[in-house]
Amino acid sequence: MPHILRNGPEWYAASGTETSKGTKTFSLVGKVRRTGLIEVPMGITLREVVFDIGGGTLKPFKAVQTGGPSGGCLSEEFLDTPIDYEHLAEAGSIMGSGGLIVIDADTCIVDTAKYFLGFTQKESCGKCVPCRVGTRHMVKLLEKICDGRGELADLDKLEKLGRTIKNSSLCGLGATAPNPALTSLKYFRSEFIAHVKDRRCPAVVCKNLVNYRVIPGKCTGCQRCVSVCPTGAITGPRSEPHNLDRTKCIKCRSCYEICRFDAIAGDAIVIES
């Protein structure tokens, strides 16, 4: 503000695009090397923000979620989209309060949609029917899909329900709550289909669809995982490949993470779907 007052509105309008003038603050978080609050001129591309300013992702890039729980998940093809109100809306998302969440291959897009929709559902005031009842059904459908009980028809139900809620809700919460789900369905349909048809979670996140396994050939028996397993599912003496009891495994990822970062072997545990 002081700068605008000192330098005048034309100076501020000099940056930015034709229709979205000036700069915008964003909160860049997620799976990028450098996270934080940034202020950039409107019109800057997503690619510049994620890879230049953010330093790119460790794992393969999957999507950018803009606008928080009311926004949409934009896939790789949108990386060259200029960030301004119009382009984001065209893509099916919103600017919102400036949240930019970077998602990589390790994040399940269905799970992300379910998470955001769960949030908006809880925050719903309950006055209008589409938001109060409709978002609850959407959450239930997504839970069904993540649980491995989904059917192909559920995807169409989600889309139809989402459109109904968008068109008939009383306020912005309801009108934008389906956005994460609808954009994910649009740009990442294959991931949904994998959940529904193959009962498989490509990002190996959805608990009911994954299994953990120790690769005997790679395990050195360092016992790092044994010490962190909360249920005692992994057992085995020192210097011998460990055993993973699936019936006790709660899929908390502790063993996987510690093997990756702190164990001698580094890749002895895999999560498969």
Added chain:
Amino acid sequence: MARKEPRTLTMEIDHRTVTFPEGVTVHRAAELNGIDIPSLCSHKDLSPFGGCRLCMVEIEGMRGYPLSCSTVAEEGMKVLTDTATLRDLRREILKLILSEHPSSCLVCEEREACKDYQGTIRKAGVTTGCRFCPNDRQCELQDLVEKIGVTEIDFPIDYHGYDPEHDDPFYDRDYNVCILCGRCVRMCQEVRGTSVLAFTYRGPKAKIGPAFGRSHAEAGCEFCGACVDVCPTGALADKASKWEGKPDGSLVSTCPFCALGCQIELFHKNGRLTGARAFLDPEVNDGQLCVKGRFCMPEVTHHFERARRPMLQKGRYFREVSWEEALERAARELKDISPDDFVMLVSPDLSNESLFAAQKFARQCIGTNNIDSTARMELAGALELWSRLFSLPISIKDIARADTILAVGLDSRFNFSVVGTKVRKALASGAKLVTIDSRDSNLARYTDDWLAPHPGKEGAVLRIFAEALAGRKVDIRAAAEVGIDAEQLERSLAVMASGHELVVIIGPRVFHYSDGYASGDALVTLAGTQKTNIIPLYFGANSRGALELGVFSEVGPGGAETGQEGSGWAEVLSHSKRPKVLYCIGDVAFRERPDCDFLIFQDIYLPPFSVDVFLPAASFAETGGTLINIEGRVQEVVQVESLPEGAVTGFMRPDWKILADITKSLGSQALDYSSAADVRKDIAAAIPGFPAEADRRPRKMKPLGRLPAATAGAGELEDGNFWLVAEPGGYRHRGIDIASKVGGLCELALEEGFRMHPRDIEMLGLLDGDNVRMTWEGGRMGATVGVKADPECPRGAICFTKRLILGGVKVSPELRPLLGLRQNPIRVRIVRAEG
């Protein structure tokens, strides 16, 4: 205030050019032109809510799908109400509603067969579908499903699983079928002004109910039933008529339970009265009712104790007999009776026709002036005073227009709650309210100017106000004598003086104090000096009719003074005269059989004492008639039931008809009536100017001439530490207190027993429910009573409801002396009871 007529504008709806008055919503504009846009949460009397989203339309130039219920119609708008997209959206939204609302019946393949054979009965305590919902075939949701065309619900069904709520009286709540349209909340808040209901919790857990989980009775619910009336589903349902099913039809009638005479819609099925709803009558009640009219009608008419056959005391037995035998026995006693040996008592709840017939019977058939009515006690003070009050232009409708209101001694929660609602309506439009009441009332919380004088001194304060408003000088120091702060009094006087449209509403209690006459007198003087709407409330639905038709020894038809004396209630209660024959029509102000040789009793229920002849009268639903309300309107009570006489229905007859039959048996032509219309003709002939038909126009009475002796003020200050205040109350209807027949009223039982302020009980070293010994008249009279804590009771007082009509009410013998007290309030001495 004259209102400008709204301009007429034009718009296009569905490619049709239509006109509408400026300022209405698109939904209303469509409705006025015969286009029905579906909606569930909108209601023409309530503000727009926008929750159901069904009324969406497409408006050229507006993005998205705006709601027709909350969009103001404008000149030149182009609206489409029925496109394919809209139809699709509405279907989806309706499916969403149904996924939460037990309604599988709507889409079950067996529903047609089930209607007839009920093949899928479930014994669950919760409604599981339309067939088991009290609103089946009377449900707006059901109608919409049919209209919009939902054939399957492809969302998983997930009912809320609430327990149905049966705890509060009069209506049940099953929030499993509630669709959260908010109509009940808005009705209670905007139209009634009581705000008992609200949206509690939030989001998917949202539920309707009083705040903080209180019960309805605790939250101040007046049980007016307005919420039940507007509920589009079966979530709120009358307990009494819940399972009667869809009524066959309805008739508009007048409520017979109090002097306001609200217009009411009575429903019937298979020829029997099933329930009642408010009728939207702008003249009197404007679509509102009170607990009595709304909920009590079916039970009062159909209670199993209803006496349906004539009965005779035959030797040791009291038996059912035929009409011929009963009439013959009555005639035998009345034939050749000396006129002075006969006394007639009639209830002020009777119709005009019955009252007129009764006085004509006494005067012309028997030839006596010994006729009286408890209307005399209800119109407390003096009959002549009330004739003067009734000569004023009283208007219930105009309460809502007032800009300054003075309410004296009025608690309108159950009795006269329509008046209370109108007061709140006026307040919502910016009116100012001053209340004068020694006890806390339901209206006191709406004002900063609640003057609380000593118990029994409301009349004195009212007189100060009347003097001030009439332009006379007032001694402010008089305020201290009655326990009011002088500054507060001055402020309140200024508030009242600043108004242009004044209304003064006086509750019955004020007239029942010993200085009631003086208060009434002051009101008449006030009315004479300033245009004020004065509303003196009283019990007895047709007390004004009793006065105008002349059922008193000194007052005849048309308020004509007979110039004669006669025996009546005073003599009966004091046992100073023992009539040979006492003919009592539903007027039961005594607990035990009155002193007489032969008692003829005519009413809808048997009295609590023995009688010689009992003649069963038809109640208000079983026969027509007219009543005169407080404003002087002659209004019609419509006959709803015309089932043939027989073992099941009974053998009741209208009161005037019974009198006509007896008259014929006595060989007189005085009461030659074969229909109520005949009686009305006779009334019109006897009273010049009396409306020939129930035209409902407000009228003014011609005041009686004679001035009685002034009555003494509240008793000389006897020794005592408390004031004993008798408050008129109870729910009288003819010879019974309807609380004895209607379970819900018993549950409310708010005014039972002797009540004291909790701090006073504490001060006496007692607990709520303990006994106290109360003595008066220097210790000569006394009674031991249990006291109940009542935070609304004034300090320094012990209050009790002095019921006038005791049918169905049990009064312990020890309390009898209290019923005959002459002064009110009186000074008593209260100490802890021994033992």
